Amino acid sequence: MRRLLLALPFALLPLAVAQAHDDHDHEHGTLPAHEHGVARLNVGLDGNTLELALESPAMNLVGFEHMPGSDADKAKVEAVRKQLEQPLKLFGLASSAGCKEDQQELESPLFGSDPAAKHDDDDDDHDHDHAHEHQHSEIHAHYQLTCATPAKLTQIDLSPLYKAYPQTQKINVQLVGPSGQKGIESTPGNAVVSF
Template identity: 65%
Template structure:
């Protein structure tokens, strides 16, 4: 499963370099910087295998980035996890393609069993009085592998349900490899579909 997605960053490197030249990332100087409102999706279609990897700041999906302690926060995390566990509906894959989920993996500090936040994304800032403030940045990563009986029926990838399910997501940076080649595109709720 990971073979194709592991190759994706290398295949998309020319697009990433071009994208980096166009956009200045003030936070960490990389394309994978934690930016609220922005998610990332790697998509690869190879024969009958479709692999999707969604990465998003937890803020976009649950509305916070701390470990849930209140019942209300725990319910939000559970609802988001349940939604992410329904990839056929979330990605609105066309029924004629006959795609079935072969594998899925959800990871986040909010789901338990991991440190509260990734140390690479923690920021310590001092206010004007010199007091330190610690900001945690938690991510949610979802990886899916599908087998599609009729991959030719996958003409588009529609991300509308991601935007409607998670309205704090304003943009998804997509890197896609499909039968017509590779592309990198920013997708928004107003233009949520792209062609394979």
């Protein structure tokens, strides 16, 4: 699945999230690329289409970043993968909005070469980052949903995500919706983000 809807708005989005960070959370004016306990969520609402793109260090979700070797590690990765395959259980959306999942894409070096995993054709970029990902593995989940009544979608509750993955302490959210663009820092105690 191509990230057309999210790609342009977030490429143009000023680093509003940086304003939400404390000075100690970033150095030299840039956001950290990989920080344990911190995830990123891009949300785009355009007409009836809602897109959610979650990027998180594997440590936040599975508790480790190495390639799963033991049966216990493999079981943990599979359990997390199954959770991520159910976005409507991880993201609290108003039921009155009538959102249904259309497409999803889950990516991580931890998922291996499972045919159920849908990978982009960017093999050159993947190979370039391959060694780095083994040391600092990330999990990316991208969802496209269609909402029957998008006007009823005024907020997203991230509480279920925090409960499923308690090692996640903060989610930097970038929203693009009918009321414009904004960056929000979410925490377990402040888990509801509004459009």
